[in-house]
Amino acid sequence: MPLLRASRPKVLVPEKLSPDGLALLRSSLDVHERKGLSADELLQIIPDYDALLVRSETKVTATVLRAAKNLKVVARAGVGVDNVDVEEATKLGIVVVNSPSGNIGAAAEHTIALMMSMARKIPESCASLKDGKWERSKFVGVEVKGKTLSIIGLGKVARLAKGLGMNVNALDPYASPAVAASASVALVSALPELLASADFLTIHTPLIASTRGMIAEAELAQLKPGARVLNVARGGTFDEDALLAALQSGHLSGAAIDVFTSEPPAPDSSAARLIAHPRAVVTPHLGASTVEAQENVSVDVCEQVLEILQGSLPRSAVNAPLILPEEYKKLQPFVHLVEKLGSLYTQHYAASPGGAMGRNAFDLIYQGELASINNTKPLFAALIKGLFSPISSMEGLNINIVNAELVARERGIFVSEQHSRDPSDHSSYSSLVTLVARPPSRASSRAPASDDKSTGPVPDQHQRIISGTCSGDRPLITRLGRFEASFEPEGTLLICENYDSPGKIGVVGNILGQEGVNINFMAVAPVSPKLAINESLKESLPTDGSSQEHTAKSQSLNEALMILGIDRGVPAHVTAALAKESGILSACAVTL
Numbered sequence: 001m002p003l004l005r006a007s008r009p010k011v012l013v014p015e016k017l018s019p020d021g022l023a024l025l026r027s028s029l030d031v032h033e034r035k036g037l038s039a040d041e042l043l044q045i046i047p048d049y050d051a052l053l054v055r056s057e058t059k060v061t062a063t064v065l066r067a068a069k070n071l072k073v074v075a076r077a078g079v080g081v082d083n084v085d086v087e088e089a090t091k092l093g094i095v096v097v098n099s100p101s102g103n104i105g106a107a108a109e110h111t112i113a114l115m116m117s118m119a120r121k122i123p124e125s126c127a128s129l130k131d132g133k134w135e136r137s138k139f140v141g142v143e144v145k146g147k148t149l150s151i152i153g154l155g156k157v158a159r160l161a162k163g164l165g166m167n168v169n170a171l172d173p174y175a176s177p178a179v180a181a182s183a184s185v186a187l188v189s190a191l192p193e194l195l196a197s198a199d200f201l202t203i204h205t206p207l208i209a210s211t212r213g214m215i216a217e218a219e220l221a222q223l224k225p226g227a228r229v230l231n232v233a234r235g236g237t238f239d240e241d242a243l244l245a246a247l248q249s250g251h252l253s254g255a256a257i258d259v260f261t262s263e264p265p266a267p268d269s270s271a272a273r274l275i276a277h278p279r280a281v282v283t284p285h286l287g288a289s290t291v292e293a294q295e296n297v298s299v300d301v302c303e304q305v306l307e308i309l310q311g312s313l314p315r316s317a318v319n320a321p322l323i324l325p326e327e328y329k330k331l332q333p334f335v336h337l338v339e340k341l342g343s344l345y346t347q348h349y350a351a352s353p354g355g356a357m358g359r360n361a362f363d364l365i366y367q368g369e370l371a372s373i374n375n376t377k378p379l380f381a382a383l384i385k386g387l388f389s390p391i392s393s394m395e396g397l398n399i400n401i402v403n404a405e406l407v408a409r410e411r412g413i414f415v416s417e418q419h420s421r422d423p424s425d426h427s428s429y430s431s432l433v434t435l436v437a438r439p440p441s442r443a444s445s446r447a448p449a450s451d452d453k454s455t456g457p458v459p460d461q462h463q464r465i466i467s468g469t470c471s472g473d474r475p476l477i478t479r480l481g482r483f484e485a486s487f488e489p490e491g492t493l494l495i496c497e498n499y500d501s502p503g504k505i506g507v508v509g510n511i512l513g514q515e516g517v518n519i520n521f522m523a524v525a526p527v528s529p530k531l532a533i534n535e536s537l538k539e540s541l542p543t544d545g546s547s548q549e550h551t552a553k554s555q556s557l558n559e560a561l562m563i564l565g566i567d568r569g570v571p572a573h574v575t576a577a578l579a580k581e582s583g584i585l586s587a588c589a590v591t592l
């Protein structure tokens with residue numbers, strides 16, 4: 001069935017990943033294993049892919065990400081994401097996931113293996129023996145029992161080292177003292193103290209601003225003469241020139257290195273000279289290279305890729321909030337609803353003064369069962385997506401939970417989420433969501449000053465309020481401005497405000513008929529009898545005083561809203577013609 005296959009999401013795997021994880025993907029995705037791609041080749045083919053699975057070799061640069069028009073997720077089958085431009089991915093709404101614990105046991109064991117190899121001179125004695133020599137007196141080592149291992153970045157190595165009878169000190173500003181105590185690790189608060197005590201120094205932090213070049217000439221000088229160092233974390237945490245110099249001077253007895261600033265190291269680089277040094281024990285980034293670790297990380301990230309491509313949230317995204325699966329399941333229908341509220345808002349109120357969106361500060365009020373869910377980030381993201389999706393200048397930007405906050409901040413949109421737990425608030429609905437656009441004067445008092453893009457006071461005749469609920473999984477609009485509605489926000493809708501008197505449907509039907517537009521359904525929304533707003537909501541609603549006054553007037557004039565489901569969009573001249581008809585106050589077409 002080639003047609004079906006062509007529409008399946010595509011996953012690019014440019015590095016060696018364990019088949020256990022990839023097998024999970026193959027039943028629903030097209031998995032392309034393309035090892036050895038050059039940077040240019042990656043750039044050429046990436047626009048075709050929905051997901052990219054990498055280890056540490058592939059450089060997922062901003063250029064690659066910008067070219068990746070269909071990419072939803074970059075999955076790092078391992079811990080370190082320093083080869084991925086996470087900031088750019090966030091801007092583009094691309095989720096970055098990793099496997100934070102799948103390979104750390106392997107990396108810790110590798111650290112111990114390197115430490116023991118260095119202490120007992122295993123690599124050089126092995127090479128000598130294979131060379132036909134028998135040099136027993138040349139390869140006298142040291143024991144680790146009773147020695148001090150100083151760790152930067154507390155992790156799994158500590159317990160293994162304790163098992164070898166070592167004293168363990170650690171520097172980790174974020175480590176829990178209770179965890180350290182339970183592993184019998186002494187936490188120290190300053191690097192000089194840690195360095196001074198070390199017989200062996202090992203680093204296990206990510207490569208970030210605070211750890212780049214953390215161990216340079218000055219720090220190495222603070223180690224005891226004869227100390228040994230290890231790096232199974234990231235190249236760049238040690239200054240390679242300084243490390244080489246400390247080995248060459250004899251200040252250090254040994255260095256065991258698995259990771260380098262550039263991999264593979266360029267010939268003639270400091271890293272290459274370090275590798276060649278007789279007292280350096282080196283491996284080519286093998287910390288995670290065990291069968292078990294590779295199975296773990298592959299399965300971990302492939303499961304997350306599936307979840308993301310199916311519209312769920314991953315469990316270990318580097319650039320998205322963690323949401324429990326059961327909470328996300330409850331939220332999902334409302335994600336759809338809130339996106340519709342935002343889109344309806346922008347399209348319905350677009351003609352108002354104040355720019356395309358009209359207002360820049362909103363209240364998003366959750367009532368009923370929904371109010372008990374604390375992590376509503378997906379709803380916030382859905383609102384931002386909905387508000388911006390109808391605006392053409394934002395086309396192509398995939399707004400989602402990854403970049404919604406950034407997009408809102410950059411565009412001066414302020415949203416206050418409120419959880420109203422008053423059971424009387426949501427009347428007959430189990431959950432209700434209300435979007436309220438604040439009048440500009442009030443908005444500017446709450447929105448951050450530097451972000452405020454409001455265009456000054458806007459004469460406002462109507463409350464800009466839209467409420468909705470979900471009937472099963474189907475979204476339903478229950479209130480639009482002053483009108484109590486009940487319609488599904490789906491497809492193209494013509495929304496006409498009119499005096500509720502005979503003949504209006506005929507007028508609209510005639511004009512649409514002349515344009516060849518079919519009407520699929522019609523709903524009438526009367527002015528809400530409950531315009532007296534619940535106490536708990538009053539605080540959030542516009543206080544320009546116009547609403548109550550206007551309501552009384554509307555009721556006497558018997559206004560209503562006519563919502564027509566139509567089979568195509570209508571040009572502006574048609575809505576303008578409709579609005580000129582007697583008894584029709586406004587007409588607007590929206591596509592939801």
Ligand SMILES: NC(=O)C1=CN([C@@H]2O[C@H](COP(=O)(O)OP(=O)(O)OC[C@H]3O[C@@H](n4cnc5c(N)ncnc54)[C@H](O)[C@@H]3O)[C@@H](O)[C@H]2O)C=CC1
Nearest residue numbers: 079080107153155171172174204205206210232233287288
């Ligand atoms: N060689 C290899 O194949 C492997 C390398 N790694 C690398 O090892 C490193 C550590 O990995 P994990 O232990 O999984 O990371 P982790 O994030 O679980 O632990 C890092 C620890 O470093 C601490 N830390 C952060 N900044 C610090 C600072 N300025 N000073 C002191 N401590 C600081 C954190 O509080 C945390 O406890 C990462 O760079 C990772 O990429 C991980 C797995 C395999």
Ligand SMILES: O=C(O)C(=O)COP(=O)(O)O
Nearest residue numbers: 055056077078079080288
């Ligand atoms: O997980 C990590 O951070 C690692 O460094 C492992 O890298 P790798 O997947 O073996 O290229």
